[in-house]
Amino acid sequence: MPRLLADTAPLRNIPFRRLWLANIVTVIGAQLTVVAVPAQIYEITGSSAYVGLTGVFGLVPLVVFGLWGGAMADVIDRRTLLIITSIGLIVCSALFWIQSASGVRNVWIILSLFALQQGFFAVNQPTRSAILPRLLPDRQLPAALSLNMTVMQAGAIAGPLIGGALIPVLGYSLLYFLDTVFLVPTLIAVVMLPAMRPDTDGERRVAGLRSVIDGLKYLAGHKILMASFLVDLIAMIFGMPRALFPQMAHENFGGPPSGGIAFALLFIAISAGAVVGGVFSGWVSHVQRQGLAVIVCVIVWGVAIAGVGVAVGMAGGTALPMLPIALVLLMIGGAADMASAAFRQSILLAAATDDVRGRLQGVFTVVVAGGPRIADVVHGAAAASIGVAVTTTAGGIGVVIFTVIAALAIPAFVAYRVGQHA
Numbered sequence: 001m002p003r004l005l006a007d008t009a010p011l012r013n014i015p016f017r018r019l020w021l022a023n024i025v026t027v028i029g030a031q032l033t034v035v036a037v038p039a040q041i042y043e044i045t046g047s048s049a050y051v052g053l054t055g056v057f058g059l060v061p062l063v064v065f066g067l068w069g070g071a072m073a074d075v076i077d078r079r080t081l082l083i084i085t086s087i088g089l090i091v092c093s094a095l096f097w098i099q100s101a102s103g104v105r106n107v108w109i110i111l112s113l114f115a116l117q118q119g120f121f122a123v124n125q126p127t128r129s130a131i132l133p134r135l136l137p138d139r140q141l142p143a144a145l146s147l148n149m150t151v152m153q154a155g156a157i158a159g160p161l162i163g164g165a166l167i168p169v170l171g172y173s174l175l176y177f178l179d180t181v182f183l184v185p186t187l188i189a190v191v192m193l194p195a196m197r198p199d200t201d202g203e204r205r206v207a208g209l210r211s212v213i214d215g216l217k218y219l220a221g222h223k224i225l226m227a228s229f230l231v232d233l234i235a236m237i238f239g240m241p242r243a244l245f246p247q248m249a250h251e252n253f254g255g256p257p258s259g260g261i262a263f264a265l266l267f268i269a270i271s272a273g274a275v276v277g278g279v280f281s282g283w284v285s286h287v288q289r290q291g292l293a294v295i296v297c298v299i300v301w302g303v304a305i306a307g308v309g310v311a312v313g314m315a316g317g318t319a320l321p322m323l324p325i326a327l328v329l330l331m332i333g334g335a336a337d338m339a340s341a342a343f344r345q346s347i348l349l350a351a352a353t354d355d356v357r358g359r360l361q362g363v364f365t366v367v368v369a370g371g372p373r374i375a376d377v378v379h380g381a382a383a384a385s386i387g388v389a390v391t392t393t394a395g396g397i398g399v400v401i402f403t404v405i406a407a408l409a410i411p412a413f414v415a416y417r418v419g420q421h422a
Helices: 014-045 048-073 078-101 107-130 138-170 172-182 184-191 209-220 223-239 242-252 261-279 281-286 290-314 322-351 354-386 386-411
Strands: none
Touching: 014 048, 014 078, 014 107, 014 138, 014 184, 048 078, 048 107, 048 209, 048 354, 078 107, 078 172, 078 184, 107 290, 107 322, 107 354, 138 172, 138 261, 138 281, 138 322, 172 184, 184 354, 209 223, 223 290, 223 322, 223 354, 223 386, 242 290, 242 354, 242 386, 261 322, 281 322, 281 354, 290 322, 290 386, 322 354, 354 386
16 A cells, blocks of 8 residues: 555655645635636637637747746756746735735736746746755655646645635635735745756856757757657647547536536646546656657546547436546546656656756747647647537547557657656
């Protein structure tokens, strides 16, 4: 049983433990803002088109500053960078609170604040990941990343549930205020970190466009690292059906046109599965062939998503309760995706040299955020022609097929073991 439960060995490291404990509170606060921003925009405008603009205002700074932030993490003391961006995130949340509490009903101010917040997040996130190999030995990285992702996914469940309940009762300003306060523990934990100057071998570097391009060239020259990004894009673009959840809930599971219980359950099922997978993630620390583990996890994800499509197609045409079956399959997929992400990020952190870790984590942040957004467009367009069931099933099958092709095309990735350099 101890080998099944989450490996808590990284928590013996005091700086990591401070960051992890602080993040429990901070993640919930961040999710409160994630709920409040689109809800407030919709209340002001009554238009889903304006709500959709959050995708543009969020993705652009995430891509730009994710790549640039990774470059900065390779030339600036990472502790200093975390302090600056943590303060920036606190200021953004405080500005959200001020605009709401003062009754300002300007959607462009909200969208601009959201873009600014995402810019700070895009620099903060790769930097947080890049410091882990300086705090922990390589063998503890999968366990540490599993612990971090468990907290993130738990926040993705708790935040929307709490936020959805509080908005009608207490309004938006309280949610923004709580997010502001909940960021403070993370700032304290970051301030208490040791100095983390990047390893530059005495070479003077500037975090400019050339640095970003050099990082991408490094990535292009290492098949194992490239493969880790490729399989994630395959998994997300073909296999992430979240854009179809509203239509599934309404047409296949009998929910109302606007939300409802079925929609809520579909929306949180993947995150719930990731949390369960994180609780029972003790096994990840004992896996040596991490490349093969990624391939297996992505295939499990694809099979689970294909099964969801079959369950959706059978809904209403059988006596079996298809919604619970679909939810269980989504949870299985979420657990597999959590393990895959832990292994992939472990490979990136351990197999790359320290002088490029920040830039690679920036690319990781862009891929993780961008893949599902591309999937939203692809799945939405496909479902309009062939329906949600066929789209979901075909997407899951596509994940399996293209993952197998990638594994055959890049055998070095499948053979990758812990401690091996890319």
